[in-house]
Amino acid sequence: MQIEIAGQQIEVQSGVSVGEALSQVVSKKKLKEVLAAKCNGQTLDLSRTVPTDCAALEPVFEDSPEGLDIIRHSAAHLMAEAVKKLFPTAKVTIGPAIASGFYYDFEFERTFTPEDLEKIEQEMLRLAGKDEPFECRVLPADEAKDLFASMGEPYKIEIIEDLGAQTVSLYTNGSFVDLCRGPHVPSSGRIKAFKLMSVAGAYWRGDEKRQQLQRIYGTAFASPKDLKKHLERIEEAKKRDHRKLGTQLDLFSFCDEAGAGMVIWHPKGALIRTIIEDFERKEHLRRGYHIVQGPQLLKRELWERSGHYEHYRQNMYFTEIDEQAYGVKPMNCLSHMLIYKSKVRSYRDLPLRLFELGVVHRHEKSGVLHGLLRVRQFTQDDAHIICRPDQLEDEIIGVVHFVRDVMGIFGFNFEAEISTRPEKSIGSDADWERATNALMKALDKAGLKYGINEGDGAFYGPKIDIVIKDALDRRWQCATIQCDFTLPERFDLAYVGQDGERHRPVMVHRVILGSLERFIGVLTEHFAGAFPVWLAPEQVRILNVTDAQAEYTSKVLDALREQGIRAEADLRNEKLGYKVREAQLEKIPYMLVVGDKEVETGVVNVRTRSGENLGVKTPAEVAAMIHDEGMEPFKRGGMRYSFTYAAAAATDSGQ
Template identity: 70%
Template structure:
């Protein structure tokens, strides 16, 4: 048979392997970079036979070790290599599942104790030894009975459970060295192709994510095509650890978590609560400027409403419920129901539309304890939630307005972003016609605005498709924050109408949208993005007054009052400590401006201005210092073409 192999036509016998046909088309140097093959819409082992569909379905292409699919194959293979090493060192451990993930891999084991850092060192050393043996990854397809017998003899109960649940008549298993695993593949040709890997950490995970099941021991690792790429990744991880918002939250005294309160519940300290307040005030003003009306709904609503909306059937596992006077209530996981009732509270004319309703709404969602992570995954959070009800002919402009709003705000914080269109999931409500109309509206708006976007099939909300905005932080990580969801279904269920020009009732379209999303999540991302160095306009303390000796205390108190009256958020450090120590502490607190006062500054009626980056601007009058702080606070707004108002924020009176 004649095959197109990476743009080259080759002759191949029936039953030829991917390695054989690729070897005819590629140089030996290039073949060394190939870890798998792509044909008929999927990735295959190099040792697999080329299927007949490759003749008519695009031929055969190599999967290189450096591309995303190639890295996934390497990482999946590294997970098997790690499982083999664990079984060699800890024979009593039972293996469960070990997938590749976005930046590495993990494997879960049922073992009588958690793995220690010393265990990880030993396991990694064993992996190096096994990789050096360069054992082939061999795939076999076994009838159900044979596969069950194999894993029963090995005592691998979890594999037997997986096979029972899959209910298939045959299963593929992969073996390398003395280890055999139930797996669909694909894998690298041999263990020697796993050249650069590192075991990173251990953790706990419930079997199948169910808190009622046994707790397993999880080992995380990563693997790359070469040591150079691995080294870069480990350096990024080291930088990420320095920027970890949980660590910086403690260091900067912003927030804390307490078992006494409950998992996933944040306790905001004064400085953190002040940052939130400034951010919320900014959001309220921006929404009012853009034609939104501020509303507020209750925290709990009757179960009947959640049933009517479809949340009870499609989102119940993520909700909390309580009972009052024998009536069941749902604690809201989102704000749309209240907003629809506000809209429905009076007759609307076509001239009234669009109606844009905004709420900084506190919501609760039941997240499994295993996925909770600082501020970025919590159970109680506040959304900058809005719902736009508009006529169908207004839909594209409203969607573009949301995206423009997101663009302006992300530019203010220095974030680049990508757009992603998510389509109808299996678990959903509404007619296909409405879903098609909503999806087409989102596509048209993105294309009209000139935005590039990817498509995430089947990841829409249960009531409508959505545009997700993925922001990119300083470490090149993607975070989903803003979203815009197009919904024809809930207006139908809640009988939302407006009176058209023809005097008849018509159905509006509803956009569910957030700009920052969860304020908790956004602040967690922002803290890591800026390494705790909040922009001056958002910093809880914009300036810190540092005295050299006690002699300047009275003058420092006067300066503090003058700055406070000018709207600067200021603190004074009047302690009898060395100046260098005070400066260092202010830098650790990430305060943007340090105003040093010694005898000279007191005599001249000024302050010595230092920046948190170490730059010394020298002696300035108090008015000049205020001007510098104001200008620095306003700069991001000017850069993004937005207005900024520097308002006075009361300070505690100085002693």
Template identity: 75%
Template sequence: MQLTIAGQAVEAAPGEPMAEVLGKALSKKKLKEVVAVRACGRLFDVSAALPAECADVAPVFESDPEGLEVIRHSAAHLMAEAVKKLFPEAKVTIGPAIESGFYYDFDYERPFTPEDLEAIEKEMVRLAGADAPFTCRVVKKDEAKKLFAAKGEDYKLEIMDDLGGDEFSIYTNGGFVDLCRGPHVPSAGRIKAFKLLSVAGAYWRGDSDKKMLQRIYGTAFASPKELKQHLERIEEAKRRDHRKLGTQLDLFSFSEEAGAGMVIWHPRGGLLRTILEDFERKEHLKRGYAIVQGPQILKRELWERSGHYANYRENMYFTEIEEQAYGIKPMNCLSHMLIYKSRVRSYRDLPLRFFELGVVHRHERTGVLHGLLRVRQFTQDDAHILCRPDQLQEEILGVVHFVQDVMNLFGFEFEARISTRPEKSIGSDEDWERATNALMNALSAGGFPYEINAGDGAFYGPKIDIVIKDALDRRWQCATIQCDFTLPDRFDLTYVGEDGEKHRPVMLHRVILGSLERFIGVLIEHVAGAFPTWLAPVQAKILTVTDAQAEHAHSVLAALRARGVRVEADLRNEKLGYKVREAQLEKIPYMLVIGDKEVEAGGVNVRTRGGDNLGFKTIAEAAEMILADTAEPFKRGGMSYSFAAGAC
């Protein structure tokens, strides 16, 4: 049979080793960079035999995304081999590659310590140096079960029972044998750059009723240079951690007395939220949204009708009032549909866009809570657009362009994914197909590329997920647009058409920033706490050299506040250098220094948080400079900075 590999035509026979087939088209140098082979639409080991009637054969290099995944999966096996060498009593469970590296879960009598991780990593280095091959063989289920039963690996027996089937592939590297579908690198020496990062508890199968295991996380790359760059990004991420900066900037805190996952906003954090919320209100009003507000709790019957009770109740909180059950809202759509139903709607009324900065509550397990990024109470910039089917594409694109404007303002690049029907869902196949096609067609019409994220839609409809990329090249899902034909039907939402008959509207559920808490957490890490001047809770801080300048400082404070600058004064009897360093740690954009010369000249000496000394400015000049800096990002994006928070 004839194949085309790397642009070259080669002759090969079914059953021929893949390595030999690739060697006919690749140089010895390039062949050494191959870690797997893609054939017949799936990945194979380099040592595997060429499948019959398989014309599409392509090498997978270590620099390819798929190649990196193979390296990381192999590194997980190498780590498991090292653990079993050092801790023979440990039982192995699962060890997949993940987006940023790999992990393996172990059942061991005690938690692994940092010293254990060092020893495991050292053993991995030794094993990689031994360069034992990864070999695969397919065995019958009975043989596989005998093999792992003899080793006391109970978890592998459970996995085989759950998977079913009569045959299983088993990989061996060195003295370690594992149940795995592969593929893996040809030999352990191909795992050249790895690092163990941390250890954490993890329930078997993610079930809190099952045993707590020890999960060791690591990462691996094709080269030491890439590993070094990644570890440097990890260190930078630690410096940018929003929980650390939230304390340093005095924005928010958490308290066990208040309860896990509940954010307590301090004055500066509260002001930051207010600025962000006022910005959102202005931008929504400008785009034709009506501001609404629904109750925090609604009768359980409503949640049953919507499908939330059957499909989402494990994420909800419930309470009872006078023997009537109520659900605390995890989202705002029900109230918005009730507003729509409050009167007869005509085709001329549509589209209707209802916007609410709605506080919602969701039951999150303690183990997944993470600062502002995962909380139990949060505010969504939630809106629901009810429109005619013929208006759907325009409305979807309107939301995408809204997201584009806002993300450009904050300096985020973004990409789109369409998440399709999950297993647990409501609605007809026809409605799901109509909704999915509407999202795809809108993105295509707008020239926005997208990927398919199969099975991750909402239970009532497919969605566009907007994934933003931060300064450390990490991805965060924030904005979403969900297309819903099902809930309007369940709540009997109608409009009177041009023909005088009743018709069913379509509903778009959408957020722009998503959870304000989560977005603020992401933004803190993106800008390392140095908010743009328009968003900074404190835009300027007045610093006196001695007590003699206090009176002038008070007059400057009042004058700047009157001009709409958010300003504070540090009048403490401390050294100026100390005050400047504190203001820089607080990431305040401008420091206005007042000494005797500034008092005499009636102005301030301006410094920036970046360390630039801009020299003497009159009070009016300082105010104009700060306000111009505040407005600049909006001018650049063709927007206007005119919302109320600017005068806080």
């Protein structure tokens, strides 16, 4: 039969393996880097027979994203084999590849220790050295259940029963047999670079009422070099951990007395928030948004009407006042719809853009709370655009441009993906199709490439998710743009058209930064706590050498503050080197040293947090330098801002 490989049409005999077919075109050297092949949308092991309906084979190389998934999935099997060798009474469950590596869940009578992980990793190395093949076979489901029963693996039996299939595929590597769809690397020797990372608790099928398991996490790469780079990034990430830096820089704290997932903002952290919030308010006003604010509590009937009570109540908090049930808002859209309905709207009034820095509460499980990145109370830069259907595309493009400008100021590159209709949702098929097409067309017109994330939309509409990349190349989801035809229908939103009749508007839900708490956590790690000068809560610290310069130091402090510079003075009776080092640890952008010579000449000696000495400058020159540096990120986006003090002034650039 004829198949295409790497652009060449070749003839292959019936029954030939995928690996043999590839060897007719791919060189021996390159074939050593191939793990599997794709045909008709399916990824096949190299040992599989080429399907008779296969028109083309596409090699999957070990350094490709799909190749990396195969390596990691195979490493999970290798780890399970090692665990069974060392701890025969352990029961295996599932072991998938994940974004950062792989894991496998086990039931075992005691907790795995760090020493156990070292032993497991050494056993994995020994097994990989044997270079035994991963072999697939298909068995009737009942026969597979009998096999796993004889092995004492009840979880595999349950999985087979839940599948409800007539046949299942098993993979054998060495002495280890696992239920698996594959594909896998050809042999264990292809798993060259791996590391076991940690152990965590897990529940079978994620159900707290079921058996508690132990999840061993690991990571694997195509080469030792890639693994080394990854481990170095992990070490760097530990240094940048926003929870550690939050304490070191005195930005925020958490307290058990206050409650889990509730952030307590200290003066410096609250000032960073204020700077960002001021920036957002001005940018929204400049783009034609109206600032609004809704209540924290709304009657339960409203949440029932919107669909949140049915689809989202497990994430909400409820209370009762005067025998009336209320829901604490997890999002801001309901109040904005009530504002729209407060009077009759004409087609000339649209689009109406309503913006709120809204505090919301969500009932997150304690196990997923993580510093600022996952909290129970947070503030969203939330807005809802209510517009005519013919305005929808332009409004979405406008939001995309808004995101582009803001992310440029913070120095983030970003990607986009469209999340489509989930299994549990409201609204008609026609409305979902209209909404999804509108998002796609808008991204196409904005010239932004995007992927599709099937089934991950909101229950009321599809969405665009903007994913940013930080300094360690980690991906964070921030901005979201959701298109919604359903809630305007449920709340009977209408406008009077040119024909004098009532028409239904469409609503765009959107955030730019998302949760301010989460975004500040990401920023802290991205900048390693060394915030750019426009965002730094303390831009300058003035350090006197002895008490003799205290009066002049105070005058410099007043002069800088008069110019809008966020400045502090360290007048303690400590050695200068100690004060400089302390300011550097606190990531203060500039240190101004004042000795007798500086007092005599009316200047300061300027040092940076990186240790560079900029020489002597007058206080006025220091202020001008900080103003210029603070404005630089905004010039790139055509904006003229001064963010050198909390209540920053903004000037519309006309762009």
